[in-house]
Amino acid sequence: MPKITFVDASGESRSVEAQVGATVMETALRNSIPGIEAECGGACACATCHVYVSEAWTEKTGKASQMEEDMLDFAFEVRPNSRLSCQIKVSEELDGLSVTTPAKQG
Amino acid sequence: MSELLSTDVAIIGAGPIGLFAVFELGLLDIKAHLIDILPKAGGQCAELYPEKPIYDIPGFPVINGQDLVDNLRKQIEPFGPKFHLGEMVEGMEVLGAPEHPLFRIATDNDKTIEAKSVFIAAGGGSFQPKKPPIPGLDAYENKSVFYSVRRMEHFKGRRVVIVGGGDSALDWALNLHPVADRITLVHRRDAFRAAPHSVNAMRELVNSGDMEFVLGQVTGVKGDNSQLSALTIRRENGEHYDHPCDDMLPFFGLTMKLGPIANWGINLNENLIPVDTAKFETSVPGIFAIGDINTYPGKLKLILSGFHEATLAAQRAHRYVYPDKKLTFQYTTSSTSLQRKLGVT
Numbered sequence: 046m047p048k049i050t051f052v053d054a055s056g057e058s059r060s061v062e063a064q065v066g067a068t069v070m071e072t073a074l075r076n077s078i079p080g081i082e083a084e085c086g087g088a089c090a091c092a093t094c095h096v097y098v099s100e101a102w103t104e105k106t107g108k109a110s111q112m113e114e115d116m117l118d119f120a121f122e123v124r125p126n127s128r129l130s131c132q133i134k135v136s137e138e139l140d141g142l143s144v145t146t147p148a149k150q151g
Numbered sequence: 152m153s154e155l156l157s158t159d160v161a162i163i164g165a166g167p168i169g170l171f172a173v174f175e176l177g178l179l180d181i182k183a184h185l186i187d188i189l190p191k192a193g194g195q196c197a198e199l200y201p202e203k204p205i206y207d208i209p210g211f212p213v214i215n216g217q218d219l220v221d222n223l224r225k226q227i228e229p230f231g232p233k234f235h236l237g238e239m240v241e242g243m244e245v246l247g248a249p250e251h252p253l254f255r256i257a258t259d260n261d262k263t264i265e266a267k268s269v270f271i272a273a274g275g276g277s278f279q280p281k282k283p284p285i286p287g288l289d290a291y292e293n294k295s296v297f298y299s300v301r302r303m304e305h306f307k308g309r310r311v312v313i314v315g316g317g318d319s320a321l322d323w324a325l326n327l328h329p330v331a332d333r334i335t336l337v338h339r340r341d342a343f344r345a346a347p348h349s350v351n352a353m354r355e356l357v358n359s360g361d362m363e364f365v366l367g368q369v370t371g372v373k374g375d376n377s378q379l380s381a382l383t384i385r386r387e388n389g390e391h392y393d394h395p396c397d398d399m400l401p402f403f404g405l406t407m408k409l410g411p412i413a414n415w416g417i418n419l420n421e422n423l424i425p426v427d428t429a430k431f432e433t434s435v436p437g438i439f440a441i442g443d444i445n446t447y448p449g450k451l452k453l454i455l456s457g458f459h460e461a462t463l464a465a466q467r468a469h470r471y472v473y474p475d476k477k478l479t480f481q482y483t484t485s486s487t488s489l490q491r492k493l494g495v496t
Contacts, residue, residue, distance in 0.1 A: 084275065084407060088200040092404065115344035118316045119404035121283050122368065123339050149284035151406035 047140035051078045051096075054148040063135040069144065070094040070131035080146030087131040092119040093151045094130040096144040106133050106142070122147055153261045158184045158233070159472045161256050161266035163240050163412075166194020168442030168457035169272035170223040175465035177230030178481075178489055181472050184264055186256070188277040190237040193220035195274055196454075198405070209455055219454075229494045235262060239277055243269070243415045245435060251474065252437040267437070268471040270464060271417075271424060272457075274443045275407035283314070283401050287372055294377035296399045306331045306398060312382055313337070314369055315402035321345035323400055325352055328362060335363040335394065337384060365394070369401070412444075420446055430467040431460045437471050439464040 046062040049072055053059075063072040073081040073094070082093035089112055098106050103126050109117060113132045117123050130144065160176055162169045165187035173183045191197055196205075196216035204213045214222075235258060242257040256264045280298035282288065288296060300306075300323055311331045313324045316338040322345070324336050336353065343350045356362035371383030373393065381393040409422045417424055418434035423446035426433055433440050441464050442457035450456070469478045483489045490496040 085195070085199045088203045090199040090203075091406070093406065114340070114342070118339065118344060119281065121281075121403065151281050 047135055047137055047142070049135065049139070050141075050143040051080070052143065052145040053080050054146060058143075063139075065135055065137060067135050068131050069096065069133040069135060069142070070129075072135060073130060078146075080150070081130060082150045083131060084151060089113060089116055089129060089132055091151070092116045092129060095120040095123075095147055095150060096128055096130045097124055097147065098126045098128050098133075099143040099145065100126060102139070102142050102144075105138055120147070121149055153257075153263050155263045155265070156184065156233075157265045158182050159266060160184075160268045160270055160468055161186065161254065161264050162232075162270040162272055163187075163256075164194060164272035164274055164442070164444075165189075165192040165234060165236065166272060166274050166442065167196055167219060167223055167454050168274075168461055169194070169270065170220070170227055171458050172270050172272060172441060172461040172465060173227040173230055173232040174223075175462045176468065177227065177232075178483070178492060179465055179469050179472075179478065180492070181465065181468060182232075183230070183270075184233045184235060184266070186235040186238055186240050186258060186264070188237070188239040188279075192224060192234060192236065193217065196220050198278060205454070207453065207455060229492065235260070235264075238262065239410065241411050245416070245437075249436045252435075252471065254437065268468040269438045270461075270468070271412065271433070271438065271440045271444055272442045272461070273409075273412060276409040276412070276422070276444070277407065278405040279408045279410065280401075281403040281406045283369065283403060285369060285372055291372060291374060291377050291379055291399075295374065295379040295397065296372075296401070298401065300327070300400070303327065303330055308332045309397040310395065311335070311398045311400065312369075312394065312396045313400045313402070316340070316343040316345065317402060317404065318345045318349065319402040320400075321349040321353055323402070324362065325349060325356075328356060333363065335365060335396065337365045337367060337369060337382075337394075339366070339368050339387075341366055369399070372399070426460075429463065431464040432467060437468075439468065 049063045050060045061076040084093045085091035159181045160183045162185045165185040197220050201217035238258040238260040244255040247253040254266050254269045310333045312335045314337045328334050357364045367384045367386040369382050370385050373381040381395045424440035426440050426445045428447050441460040443452045
């Protein structure tokens with residue numbers, strides 16, 4: 046199973062195993078990762094699962110879709126590597142992915 | 152002068168569970184008023200995922216959020232519920248004895264509603280504006296920083312910065328433009344999810360020099376005594392600069408917060424309201440909690456579970472509304488009395 050590392054705003058890191066096909070947001074919730082709220086439950090409708098994808102992985106995770114970019118307008122401190130974790134699907138290719146959660150979601 | 156209204160049950164929250172509670176109460180001849188902070192009925196279904204298909208509503212292999220809300224509204228039409236939308240319940244007083252309580256609810260729109268029972272169907276809480284994590288921002292709230300516009304005159308002759316790229320940001324940029332001294336729109340990208348005609352109108356004003364657009368994000372506030380003097384803005388190229396202004400209006404959408412419910416003297420457990428599973432009554436007799444806001448052993452936050460909770464709570468609420476009447480259980484398929492209430496005979 047692919048491993049995903051979540052780093053929180055204070056720098057503390059947590060690595061968990063993820064199921065292929067699940068989203069990074071679902072993986073965070075299943076493992077009680079702090080800093081991901083996912084208020085809307087994965088509908089790309091709230092921007093409370095905002096993460097920064099580590100630079101080494103931005104190519105593999107790809108770019109945000111138009112709808113996701115629109116929703117990122119509701120996130121704070123948006124950077125070029127910002128994504129909504131409900132829109133990143135876990136694949137074998139993403140084994141080792143590292144994302145950082147922002148200081149505040151909502 | 153505040154408006155005084157009276158009803159049998161006041162339902163706080165007009166999401167799917169609050170709406171269905173009207174139906175179950177209506178079958179028992181109990182009248183209801185619904186209060187919701189959103190300007191429309193439907194709660195999360197209508198606000199967060201109107202287009203999202205739901206697969207676990209019994210009898211509907213698939214239905215989207217808005218259709219479910221529309222169907223529920225149609226289903227409760229025979230009972231003529233009164234809606235108070237765009238209003239937040241701020242205060243609640245319990246009057247009378249525990250066996251015969253009377254609840255007095257105050258909304259932020261100066262309405263007072265008296266009811267014999269209260270159903271809290273507030274889901275994840277009330278939708279409230281998201282506040283940007285800018286250090287020291289809260290000191291300026293309601294004086295120089297606003298999350299909604301209540302009085303346009305306040306902005307007369309002032310230098311106003313509006314932050315965001317959605318409909319609220321664009322609408323207020325355009326509406327306040329004739330009133331304010333100067334409007335500056337700050338957004339993180341040169342693309343807007345707002346209605347195209349608003350975006351076009353904004354661009355025209357920017358092109359003619361009547362409005363300013365800054366590509367960037369606000370990172371700091373400066374001022375004195377709750378009055379802003381400038382915002383620190385980080386431009387797209389990473390450079391910071393100070394932008395003089397009098398007011399800021401950030402529009403980052405809505406988030407759910409428990410809000411004033413926490414102050415009503417009801418026992419809470421981590422922002423949820425514990426209830427028993429026979430009546431779905433809270434620690435305060437006559438106040439029920441149904442749907443996502445309640446908690447009990449085995450609780451699942453599902454719409455279908457909320458429907459069941461609303462049904463059982465309605466049965467119990469009958470005692471508070473009609474203390475002297477005996478309640479007999481009936482089916483809508485066979486009871487002519489229920490069918491008459493539904494207007495189908």
